[in-house]
Amino acid sequence: MNAMTFRRCHLFENLEKMSVPVFCAVALALATPVFADGLSSAEQAIVRHVDARREAAIELLARSVNIASATENHDGVRRIGELYAAELQALGFETRWIDQRAEVGRAGHLVAERRGTGGKRLLLIGHLDTVLQGEPFRREGNRGHGSGASDMKGGNAILIEALRALHAEGALDNRQVIVIFTGDEEDTGKPYDVSRAALVEAAKRSDIALAFEGYEPGTAVVGRRGFSSWHLEVTGSQGHSSTIFGDERGAGAIFEAARILNAFYEQLREPYLTFNPSVIVGGTDVTYDPATFGGTARGKTNVVPPRVVVEGDMRFLSRDQLNRAREKMRAIVAGNLPQASASISFIDGMPSMEPTDGNRALLAVIDQVSRDLGDGPLVAHDPSKRGAGDISFVATLVSGLDGLGALGKQEHAPGEYADLDTLPILTKRAALLMYRLMWPQ
Numbered sequence: 001m002n003a004m005t006f007r008r009c010h011l012f013e014n015l016e017k018m019s020v021p022v023f024c025a026v027a028l029a030l031a032t033p034v035f036a037d038g039l040s041s042a043e044q045a046i047v048r049h050v051d052a053r054r055e056a057a058i059e060l061l062a063r064s065v066n067i068a069s070a071t072e073n074h075d076g077v078r079r080i081g082e083l084y085a086a087e088l089q090a091l092g093f094e095t096r097w098i099d100q101r102a103e104v105g106r107a108g109h110l111v112a113e114r115r116g117t118g119g120k121r122l123l124l125i126g127h128l129d130t131v132l133q134g135e136p137f138r139r140e141g142n143r144g145h146g147s148g149a150s151d152m153k154g155g156n157a158i159l160i161e162a163l164r165a166l167h168a169e170g171a172l173d174n175r176q177v178i179v180i181f182t183g184d185e186e187d188t189g190k191p192y193d194v195s196r197a198a199l200v201e202a203a204k205r206s207d208i209a210l211a212f213e214g215y216e217p218g219t220a221v222v223g224r225r226g227f228s229s230w231h232l233e234v235t236g237s238q239g240h241s242s243t244i245f246g247d248e249r250g251a252g253a254i255f256e257a258a259r260i261l262n263a264f265y266e267q268l269r270e271p272y273l274t275f276n277p278s279v280i281v282g283g284t285d286v287t288y289d290p291a292t293f294g295g296t297a298r299g300k301t302n303v304v305p306p307r308v309v310v311e312g313d314m315r316f317l318s319r320d321q322l323n324r325a326r327e328k329m330r331a332i333v334a335g336n337l338p339q340a341s342a343s344i345s346f347i348d349g350m351p352s353m354e355p356t357d358g359n360r361a362l363l364a365v366i367d368q369v370s371r372d373l374g375d376g377p378l379v380a381h382d383p384s385k386r387g388a389g390d391i392s393f394v395a396t397l398v399s400g401l402d403g404l405g406a407l408g409k410q411e412h413a414p415g416e417y418a419d420l421d422t423l424p425i426l427t428k429r430a431a432l433l434m435y436r437l438m439w440p441q
């Protein structure tokens with residue numbers, strides 16, 4: 001039994017919730033000095049493969065950035081899918097295209113798969129589409145500029161190059177790896193159960209999901225918030241303003257709406273939960289169109305208003321938190337002022353990625369990889385700072401990590417770039433994370 005064996009068993013116990021950590025923790029302390037650089041010979045070979053591809057990886061990024069692929073550009077999304085399909089076929093993957101144009105009005109997804117029975121079964125997640133398009137690849141010093149260079153063609157390049165290094169070392173042999181590049185992450189097709197069916201199906205056949213959205217220095221993502229929308233309808237008794245507060249007229253719809261929103265503000269707030277009333281219309285004659293989030297209101301100062309409509313969103317870290325918040329909102333809405341009534345309805349948006357113990361165990365693995373590579377520790381990214389992503393759709397099915405992609409800036413904006421100097425270290429980190437998951441010792 002070598003030193004790496006001791007180290008890995010400590011980490012894998014966490015992952016599989018087995019119960020002999022003391023032995024391994026002691027062994028870890030004893031084992032550490034044996035490998036000064038922290039890497040086995042196979043791992044060192046994987047690192048060398050990544051280093052040898054330094055310029056080639058940037059070329060792959062450049063080629064992908066130069067294929068314009070905004071979500072609505074179905075041809076472009078399909079063509080970048082073809083580029084990645086060819087890369088993955090060369091690494092022994094079978095690929096297929098899942099067309100989504102007829103079902104949800106989106107280009108579709110690339111699915112690539114290698115089959116095997118050893119180690120953890122990995123699901124790797126990237127996306128083909130970008131928010132903006134049309135800015136070609138331009139290299140300036142350590143920056144690779146262009147539409148989607150960071151979000152997430154840089155992450156896709158890291159994913160593919162990590163697999164290439166593993167393949168070169170035979171580390172994909174008899175291992176199941178499914179890669180999904182979705183074609184509509186930036187503007188996800190609806191309904192979600194159709195547009196994310198392939199992702200969910202792949203997760204059901206996998207143990208761990210790794211997603212390659214942008215890297216935030218020193219962190220990995222173990223949790224992402226989800227979102228839901230809410231719609232509040234308030235009615236009151238219309239009449240002369242001089243009769244407000246009377247038995248017959250009561251409070252009017254606008255006071256009732258104000259009561260409800262203030263109670264939300266006072267009573268609902270807790271860590272990782274936010275709720276935002278984003279549009280409100282109220283008065284005597286009110287129109288509201290949920291499709292455009294727009295409406296009109298008219299009234300007179302001498303009339304008690306009969307109607308208010310409020311539309312908002314909420315962000316949450318777990319389904320449980322969402323359900324508790326909805327319960328409280330319903331109770332607040334039900335406590336009406338005189339002669340007023342109100343109802344609230346909710347529409348599910350993207351689910352959350354709850355920070356589970358399984359996710360934290362994966363963080364421990366990549367933290368150790370990062371230290372062994374001499375790149376310092378990694379901690380959990382603050383979930384309140386990260387919106388929903390594709391990994392959220394599979395977060396209840398498998399343990400996962402996100403934020404394994406490129407270091408960049410200006411995402412979703414002109415001037416977007418990926419930092420080219422950090423591509424190799426991020427690729428090595430991803431490759432060794434996958435290696436230790438697929439080849440537990």
Ligand SMILES: [Zn+2]
Nearest residue numbers: 151152185213
């Ligand atoms: Zn993205």
